[in-house]
Amino acid sequence: MDKDKKVTALDGYKKKSRHNYLPATAVDIVLFRPNGEELESGPQEQKIGKGAAKYDLEWGGNWQGWQDLPHIQIPLNRLFKNSLDRDEGLQWQKYLFQAGALTEPEDLGGIFGEQSKKALQALIGTTKRTPDAWEKLYTKYGPIESLTAFQQYAWIPAVT
Numbered sequence: 001m002d003k004d005k006k007v008t009a010l011d012g013y014k015k016k017s018r019h020n021y022l023p024a025t026a027v028d029i030v031l032f033r034p035n036g037e038e039l040e041s042g043p044q045e046q047k048i049g050k051g052a053a054k055y056d057l058e059w060g061g062n063w064q065g066w067q068d069l070p071h072i073q074i075p076l077n078r079l080f081k082n083s084l085d086r087d088e089g090l091q092w093q094k095y096l097f098q099a100g101a102l103t104e105p106e107d108l109g110g111i112f113g114e115q116s117k118k119a120l121q122a123l124i125g126t127t128k129r130t131p132d133a134w135e136k137l138y139t140k141y142g143p144i145e146s147l148t149a150f151q152q153y154a155w156i157p158a159v160t
């Protein structure tokens, strides 16, 4: 593979693409012959588009203007809602973890499921994430920037 081949105007450092964030929300697919030889860009990349459509992913070959045939990504409308939900869930879980109501690192996934609801119930007497419930946690444990219990887990983004 030609690693120096330039495929984007984004440098991955100052200008990040969706490949660079973690979790990444885009991938480029390179097709190879059975003998390991890389296939040049061409009509066979339509198969990437067909595969992407099958899973409701967005294919760079369908873009207006410049087309990125090896590129597939999660559509923005799905990604945005999903990541907002998880970000919000994680903020709540940080409090629950700080309080010891959640104890396993796996509980800090941002998905506010039964385990998290039970923990919230035990802590402040409700399973509902309301402004009032948030206020109780805030009053008891302080601003989210001051929470430290989860900080050993590297995958959790720091509050900035």
Ligand SMILES: [Zn+2]
Residues within 6 Å of the ligand: 019, 026, 027, 028, 068, 070, 071, 072
């Ligand atoms: Zn790409």
